[in-house]
Amino acid sequence: MAPRVVVLSLASDFGCQVQLSNMTDEILDVLGLIDLSYWQLASSGHMPDAYDVAIVEGAVTTDEHVALLESVRATAGVVIAIGACANTGGIPGLANLLDLDERYGVVYGDGDGPRVAAGRRAPMPLDSVIAVDYHVPGCPIDPPEFLRVLSRVLLGLKNRVPDLTMCASCKINETVCFFDRGELCLGLVTRAGCGARCPSLNRPCTGCRGIAPDANLVAARAISIASGRPEGALDDALRIYNTAKEVRG
């Protein structure tokens, strides 16, 4: 029997779900292998009660999200976190740098903020709340990588996310190093697996895939400083996608 799959979103811009719909060459093949029971972006129905695989994008930002995730975890055999928000807290995670009560006041008006945003939480990645079985990082996800992970899920193979940093991919692409052009690039410490796509398109890495477990942050900070950046420049640049992870540990 084909696995029953649900796709849902927490705090995010749905960009990763859009990426799934962008897999025009493969989506029919994929749909032939699964029973797509619910797709938040494309379905008007409700989440079913029973399913086997949950694909979740977005950061955890409310108590409701926590309750939903706990129910998802209790129901699904496999949980796949897709995108930067779900994997590192992503851009929503930047809110960890702020005084949330004050910010809600700014957005919703004095006095009303805390009431309107009842149940709010500092944005966090999925695995701060539930165990996650498979990870597809990136902002947005890379469809070929998603397909590789899905293939592993269908085969019952364990999660395999590269632990190394981006630089080797750039060398393979023969991309001229941004440090050699006097620019900071977060590929030095960011998890590989996207093929160093942004640098190959002439944009330095912004760290959307999260800090690689094998990254040497101490050495990277020293290199950033030696290349003429102010102290703290590397960590500041990392914040855009990695604040929640940083706060968490």
Add this chain to the structure above:
Amino acid sequence: MFFRVIPKREIPDLVRGLAHEFEVVGPVAKGESFVFAPLTDPSELRLDYDTTLLPAKQWFFPASETLMRFRVADNAVVDDSVDVTPRVLFGLHPCDVNSLLLMDNVFLGDDPDPYYKARRDNTLIVGLSCMPTDTCFCDAWGTDETHWGFDIFLSEIGDDYYASIRSVKGAEVVDRYVTGREVTEEDTAAFQARTASFKAAFASDIDTSQLPVLLDAKYDSGIWAELGDLCLSCGACSMVCPTCHCFDVHDELEADQTHGTRVRTWDSCMFRDFAEVAHGNFREVRAARVRYRYYHKQWGYLSRFERVLCVGCGRCTRACKAHIDPPRVVRALQTGVVDR
């Protein structure tokens, strides 16, 4: 070996001629740097290049290659053909010609690698003289000259090239596509003078005395921990190295899951999972990985093939943001101190 003098102005004719029979790959500009790439016109060829971002190994041992395609239902191999585009690598410096000979020891030994061999057998090598840059240290290993491993070697003498022709195929294409002329005693004298000025131009003073002994005697030296603290474990050194040849093999299924491909990709001993096996990781810390790289290159390979596994091309010197390279590591071994 025999010799011809080929005027520089005839090089475009040679390239155009070769292009009738081969894909011609040579150094072309990429930003401020250079890469080896297929030429669409001889004018793209930059024989004044210093070095390339990636070495020539990618034309024999690509960063990622499909070894075979298989059918999942019955595990049958449905395609294991090898890409064997007849190709000329035009303009390899002596370090890079030598690097291929070192790679041959690995891939063409008792049990040749069919993928590498098919490409090697179908590739003509045209070597080219160079002048050392400030990152070159081929003189330390004697890889600043090459007498094997090329079909034609072009040494620049003024407006001409002094061409050493090593193979029948090399002779055939020279006969077919360039006029050239016989070599005179003056030409050989010019070749010798050129060689002398090349040798005199090296800035490096790497002291390789007793290197294998030092590697063993200083196995537990604190220099390795210091270098490990600097290392980013990014593997850039291995990717750009013309002699690093480690690879990983894995299977990927196609979207419909009915067929898959077995893929070979470049790997690096700088990566933590390189040494991960069933019971754990036998080079868990960065220091152990940096040390292993140098042990393998300067001692392990040497003990097997009587050459070190480095040609002094300096690509790692340029690529490593942590400035860990053979000159610095060898200095650290000699002095016991890692330069800052």
